[in-house]
Amino acid sequence: SQQGEEDPQALSIQEGENATMNCSYKTSINNLQWYRQNSGRGLVHLILIRSNEREKHSGRLRVTLDTSKKSSSLLITASRAADTASYFCATAPSGSNYKLTFGKGTLLTVNP
């Protein structure tokens, strides 16, 4: 079953603006991960946030996790045209470190 659900499904912004994508899930998790996929390519791991963490940063990326609301957000600051891609959240359920369930993704377009 589909675990993560991202919103919005599509987001179009101008270079330099911030982009925020949200993810909701339904069951208890061990961790939540964000991935990026460029068209026709594989996925690139961005950030992993554990269930006992609330916020994590990596460069221009900021991820938050609210386990009480079963939701996460990915913020990309000062976006660039090269950030144009699909972004997926994926959850690893409690008791399993390995098997991920992916959401449907958010297609981000950053216009130059």
Add this chain to the structure above:
Amino acid sequence: GAVVSQHPSRVICKSGTSVKIECRSLDFQATTMFWYRQFPKQSLMLMATSNEGSKATYEQGVEKDKFLINHASLTLSTLTVTSAHPEDSSFYICSATRRGSNQPQHFGDGTRLSIL
């Protein structure tokens, strides 16, 4: 970084052909590898989980005789689509992960399979 190589990147073949896709972890030992299928503009659908030296675990609805998975070593897993038909046309992606808790998956670049 962790690099996963997937080959071939694109296959076009006739109906009835069997196609083998390789997934290699180049700089780490992958205790577990995963095979996904992705339809256009959709999310990844897990097909099977492959552990080195043991039989793959298939997701519900995935035919194990149709999609043969072999994980012969800690760096190589293969997916063979047997007697492929047009409905098997899709984007297939592998990933690999290290042993241990809270490890991310590292993905290959995918294989675009087109069955004529």
